[in-house]
Amino acid sequence: MAKIIAVVNQKGGVGKTTTTVNITAALHSLGRQVLLCDFDPQANATSGMGVDKNAASPNVYDVLVSGADPARAVVSTKFGDVLPSNKALAGAGIEMIGIDNREMLLKNALDSLTEKYDYIFIDCPPSLELLTVNALCAAGSLLVPVQCEYYALEGLSDLLATVRLVKRRLNPGLSMEGVLLTMFDSRTNLSLQVAEEVKRHFPGQVYATVIPRNVRLSEAPSHGKPISAYDPYSRGAEAYKLLAEEMIAR
Numbered sequence: 001m002a003k004i005i006a007v008v009n010q011k012g013g014v015g016k017t018t019t020t021v022n023i024t025a026a027l028h029s030l031g032r033q034v035l036l037c038d039f040d041p042q043a044n045a046t047s048g049m050g051v052d053k054n055a056a057s058p059n060v061y062d063v064l065v066s067g068a069d070p071a072r073a074v075v076s077t078k079f080g081d082v083l084p085s086n087k088a089l090a091g092a093g094i095e096m097i098g099i100d101n102r103e104m105l106l107k108n109a110l111d112s113l114t115e116k117y118d119y120i121f122i123d124c125p126p127s128l129e130l131l132t133v134n135a136l137c138a139a140g141s142l143l144v145p146v147q148c149e150y151y152a153l154e155g156l157s158d159l160l161a162t163v164r165l166v167k168r169r170l171n172p173g174l175s176m177e178g179v180l181l182t183m184f185d186s187r188t189n190l191s192l193q194v195a196e197e198v199k200r201h202f203p204g205q206v207y208a209t210v211i212p213r214n215v216r217l218s219e220a221p222s223h224g225k226p227i228s229a230y231d232p233y234s235r236g237a238e239a240y241k242l243l244a245e246e247m248i249a250r
Contacts, residue, residue: 002035002117004110005177006139011155012126015145015182016040018217020123021048021079022236023143025226026244028080032118035074037083037110039135041090045123049082050224051075056084063109064134065095070109079226081117093130102130103170107138128162136166141177145211146198148184148191153201176205178250180243184210209243212236 007020017040024036038045039060043053053059056075058068060083075082096102110120121143122135136142142163146152167174179202185191199206211217217236220227227237 002110002114002120003141004114004120004122004139005141005143006122006124006135007143007145008122008124008132008135008159009144009146009156010126010128010132010159011147011151014147015180015211016126017044017048017123018221019143019145019180019182019211019240020045020121021221022217022226022228022240023244023247024049024119024121025079025228026240027119027247029228029241030244030248032248033116034080035083035113035117035120036080037106037120037122038085039089039106039122039131040085040125041087041092041131042125043085043087043089044221046082046084046086047224048221048226049077049079051077051082051084053084053086056086059084059086059088060106060109061086061088061092064089064105065092065099070112074113079229083113089131096130096134103133103137106134110138128158133162133166133170136163136174137171139171140173141175143177143180145180145182146194147182148194148210150190150194152194153197156201176202178247179206181206181210183213185213207243207246209239209246211239211243214239 046053062068214236216231216234220230
């Protein structure tokens with residue numbers, strides 16, 4: 001039975017998609033069965049796994065809105081499986097409003113796939129609307145990437161308020177998988193200060209592994225590859241391998 005983890009933070013540019021793609025590939029390389037569900041209309045995680053987002057049909061939009069079979073939509077890659085997205089998902093929030101039990105559409109779709117996987121990661125959009133609520137209802141736990149920059153904790157209170165609401169009304173079992181520090185630069189006082197601040201806000205919930213600021217990590221998506229395939233000896237690849245090992249050990 002898969003552990004379903006939503007990778008979520010409504011701030012853009014914190015490393016959500018980078019983390020989702022690379023933790024999927026790292027766990028897959030360690031012999032785990034992993035599915036990446038791309039739930040962002042930008043579909044960057046889809047292309048980051050080497051899948052053509054324009055050709056992927058059916059995709060997660062068809063599964064949610066048209067009732068397509070989730071198993072038929074899954075694309076297998078050498079880095080793990082992908083439930084792809086594309087720009088059609090941008091309008092799904094409006095179309096879903098008229099559907100009964102609309103907050104549970106993604107959960108119902110993923111429930112039919114859980115037997116096949118050890119982990120399912122949901123790459124969430126950078127907002128707190130119906131798509132993200134669907135992801136929070138489908139997930140058992142949350143992985144929250146936080147970048148080591150000045151505005152790191154800004155907006156996290158909004159996310160936590162949404163999480164509390166979802167727990168109270170829709171998904172009482174939702175828990176915190178962990179908080180991941182990203183874009184960490186050990187040479188700067190700012191990164192160290194932000195890390196301390198995040199640990200103070202989330203005692204015992206911050207991963208020991210931190211993701212460094214790494215040029216190779218930002219180059220890899222343009223080649224349609226996770227960092228483990230693009231540059232397996234880079235600091236970024238090593239960090240996501242360590243994160244995967246830490247996640248398994250937990």
